[in-house]
Structure formats: C-alpha cells, structure tokens
Amino acid sequence: MQTPSHESSLDLAPQSCQSCRSRKRKCDKALPRCSLCAKRNRNCEYRRPEALSHSATALSLERGCYPAPLEEQADVQTIDFPTILFLDPALLQHGVVETSHTAGTVPQYILQLLGDLDEIQLTATRFFEHIHLWMPFISKKRFYDLYLQPSLHSRPDVVLLLLALKLITTFPSAGSRSPRTALYNSTKHYYLEVERSFSILVLQAGVLVALYELGHGIYPAAFLSIGTCARYAHALGINVSRTVPTRRVLTLVEVEERRRVWWAIVILDRFVAVHRESFNLDTNNKKLCEHRLSRTALCNCRSKIG
Known part of the structure; x- marks a missing residue:
C-alpha cells in the first residue's frame, strides 16, 4: 500500500471548484483541474477563501448587516449576575442562588x-x-x-x-x-x-x-x-x-x-x-x-x- 506523500497533498485545492459546487458534484480538488472537469472538458476554476470571505461581507453589507467591532462583540456577552437577577428575580423561585460579591480590591x-x-x-x-x-x-x-x-x-x-x-x-x-x-x-x-x-x-x-x-x-x-x-x-x-x-x-x-x-x-x-x-x-x-x-x-x- 502506498501512502500519499506530503508533496501530493500540496497539489489539492483547499475547496471544491466552482463547476462542481454549482452542480453539487463530488470534486477531488486536483490541480490545476479536477478530474471531473478534465473528463468533461469544462472550465475548472477555484476561488480563493479570501475572495469568499470578502463576498460574504459584501453581501452582509448589502442586506444592512454591519459587523460590530471586536470590543463591542466582547461586551455583548459580558453581563453580571446581579443585573440578570434584578431583571428576572423569578430565577430564585426554584432553587437557592447566591449573588456573587463584588470583585476587586479595596482601595x-x-x-x-x-x-x-x-x-x-x-x-x-x-x-x-x-x-x-x-x-x-x-x-x-x-x-x-x-x-x-x-x-x-x-x-x-x-x-x-x-x-x-x-x-x-x-x-x-x-x-x-x-x-x-x-x-x-x-x-x-x-x-x-x-x-x-x-x-x-x-x-x-x-x-x-x-x-x-x-x-x-x-x-x-x-x-x-x-x-x-x-x-x-x-x-x-x-x-x-x-x-x-x-x-x-x-x-x-x-x-x-x-x-x-x-x-x-x-x-x-x-x-x-x-x-x-x-x-x-x-x-x-x-x-x-x-x-x-x-x-x-x-x-x-x-x-x-x-
């Protein structure tokens, strides 16, 4: 049994070609053309991941969806327990929940x-x-x-x-x-x-x-x-x-x-x-x-x- 060498793995594209993706066919990701496109004599084109990410961002902007900065994304998920408990005090109806004490050092x-x-x-x-x-x-x-x-x-x-x-x-x-x-x-x-x-x-x-x-x-x-x-x-x-x-x-x-x-x-x-x-x-x-x-x-x- 022959094991694929490291060099052969470098000859594969990171994702399927456009022709196979549009036809929902299995693509072997061979370079410069996949086997199916070579067999059918089709134009085989691989899109770069950066291009896909840019197109997805452009599509989001067209729909009015603007990504938040990293600082805002981090703040969205940080909410302290007293705030949750104040907004929804019924959390304590089915069990004993202790509020956390204020973190930090005393001046x-x-x-x-x-x-x-x-x-x-x-x-x-x-x-x-x-x-x-x-x-x-x-x-x-x-x-x-x-x-x-x-x-x-x-x-x-x-x-x-x-x-x-x-x-x-x-x-x-x-x-x-x-x-x-x-x-x-x-x-x-x-x-x-x-x-x-x-x-x-x-x-x-x-x-x-x-x-x-x-x-x-x-x-x-x-x-x-x-x-x-x-x-x-x-x-x-x-x-x-x-x-x-x-x-x-x-x-x-x-x-x-x-x-x-x-x-x-x-x-x-x-x-x-x-x-x-x-x-x-x-x-x-x-x-x-x-x-x-x-x-x-x-x-x-x-x-x-x-």
Missing part, C-alpha cells in the same frame, strides 16, 4: 480610614452601646460572628459597612465648621463604587449614611439618601410582596434583620418628611401594616438578633 486610602482591627472593634463597640439601642437594624450576633473576621475585610461590601459604622460614631473635629468631613466624603464616594454588589450590607451602610446626614442637617442629601435606600430595598426584594428576594434567607436572624432595615428606612422617611407630607415615601400599604411590631415584640426579638 488603600479606604483601609487607612478604617484603621486596624483594634480600631474596628472599638468602632463596633461604640455603635452597639449607643446607636444600636434606639436603631437596632444590624444583628449584633451576626456582626461579631462574621464581619470582624480579618479574612472578610477584602470584601468591599463588608468594608463599606465598617466604614459607615465609623462615620456614624465619629464626631467632626472641634475646629470643623462643616459635617462634610473627609470621612463623610470618602464613605459617600465608596458607596457609589460598591452599590452594584447587590448586598444587604450596602443597604445597611446606606441607612447609616442617611442617619448621619439627618443628624447633622445635611440637606437635601439626607432626603435623597433615604430615597436611594428605599429603592435599594425594593431591588433586594425586601418587604415587597410582588417580588422575589434576591437571595434566599436561610435563618430567622436574617429574616428579622431584613424586616428591621426596612423599618429603619420607614422611620427615617417619616422623620425627614415631618414638615412636608408630599415627601412621604409610598409605604402606606396593607402588607406593611400587617407587619407592624409592638414595643413588646421588639424587646422579645432583641435577644434573637443581638
């Missing part, structure tokens, strides 16, 4: 503002000893079990919450005439960078920022921040009957924490709109009234949430 200037672990623990102690007593929307147990772990300080949403805690527990310096301190501006700026992580930690940080703005009379930023928190809560599916939560709640502590963060938003909204009824958030619905908690119920739940 160095944010870590410098946050301080070391001892300073973070001091900030947490101040918050839970003073502010948590009258605005309990962050679980103390969950916070100390999870968010003080150094391994989680690379997550932007955790760092944002810790930074907001430091903001709400830090008094402006005595010589400062404006509450818009460097810490406040950095927290607001970093919030805009991290809000796409679609996390309840971002919502809790937003409530703390709004609380700081209310306490220091920073208007209209306080009013706008509360509205942003309300929208963010709706996007997360918190206390909205017609939407599905963006992640399945697995514990009773998480259920209570989600309920309390919504009530914190309602309370701040009522406070900021006390002198103008037109500023009220549209929260007067039947579902909200059904979930009203008495003072006794809140005290009973405090042991569960921390």
Whole structure:
C-alpha cells in the first residue's frame, strides 16, 4: 500500500471548484483541474477563501448587516449576575442562588480610614452601646460572628459597612465648621463604587449614611439618601410582596434583620418628611401594616438578633 506523500497533498485545492459546487458534484480538488472537469472538458476554476470571505461581507453589507467591532462583540456577552437577577428575580423561585460579591480590591486610602482591627472593634463597640439601642437594624450576633473576621475585610461590601459604622460614631473635629468631613466624603464616594454588589450590607451602610446626614442637617442629601435606600430595598426584594428576594434567607436572624432595615428606612422617611407630607415615601400599604411590631415584640426579638 502506498501512502500519499506530503508533496501530493500540496497539489489539492483547499475547496471544491466552482463547476462542481454549482452542480453539487463530488470534486477531488486536483490541480490545476479536477478530474471531473478534465473528463468533461469544462472550465475548472477555484476561488480563493479570501475572495469568499470578502463576498460574504459584501453581501452582509448589502442586506444592512454591519459587523460590530471586536470590543463591542466582547461586551455583548459580558453581563453580571446581579443585573440578570434584578431583571428576572423569578430565577430564585426554584432553587437557592447566591449573588456573587463584588470583585476587586479595596482601595488603600479606604483601609487607612478604617484603621486596624483594634480600631474596628472599638468602632463596633461604640455603635452597639449607643446607636444600636434606639436603631437596632444590624444583628449584633451576626456582626461579631462574621464581619470582624480579618479574612472578610477584602470584601468591599463588608468594608463599606465598617466604614459607615465609623462615620456614624465619629464626631467632626472641634475646629470643623462643616459635617462634610473627609470621612463623610470618602464613605459617600465608596458607596457609589460598591452599590452594584447587590448586598444587604450596602443597604445597611446606606441607612447609616442617611442617619448621619439627618443628624447633622445635611440637606437635601439626607432626603435623597433615604430615597436611594428605599429603592435599594425594593431591588433586594425586601418587604415587597410582588417580588422575589434576591437571595434566599436561610435563618430567622436574617429574616428579622431584613424586616428591621426596612423599618429603619420607614422611620427615617417619616422623620425627614415631618414638615412636608408630599415627601412621604409610598409605604402606606396593607402588607406593611400587617407587619407592624409592638414595643413588646421588639424587646422579645432583641435577644434573637443581638
């Protein structure tokens, strides 16, 4: 048996000739003429692949189909999971799906503002000893079990919450005439960078920022921040009957924490709109009234949430 040599393979055309292609006949792709064209004494013509590609492009242009640049073609297929989940929250109806946390590193200037672990623990102690007593929307147990772990300080949403805690527990310096301190501006700026992580930690940080703005009379930023928190809560599916939560709640502590963060938003909204009824958030619905908690119920739940 003879094996075809490498030289003989070079004598074959890369594709069938035009005559065989038009007649749908098998072509042996021989050069300079295929066997069928030589036998029938026909004109044997091979078209180059470049010519075919140019003709296909020309045909597409005639039909109004213009190819997108490579950059646009790559961007078409890149859509993050929070966007998909926001547009179609029903994805969670048939299984537990966790949203991915925001990728990326925490800026160095944010870590410098946050301080070391001892300073973070001091900030947490101040918050839970003073502010948590009258605005309990962050679980103390969950916070100390999870968010003080150094391994989680690379997550932007955790760092944002810790930074907001430091903001709400830090008094402006005595010589400062404006509450818009460097810490406040950095927290607001970093919030805009991290809000796409679609996390309840971002919502809790937003409530703390709004609380700081209310306490220091920073208007209209306080009013706008509360509205942003309300929208963010709706996007997360918190206390909205017609939407599905963006992640399945697995514990009773998480259920209570989600309920309390919504009530914190309602309370701040009522406070900021006390002198103008037109500023009220549209929260007067039947579902909200059904979930009203008495003072006794809140005290009973405090042991569960921390």
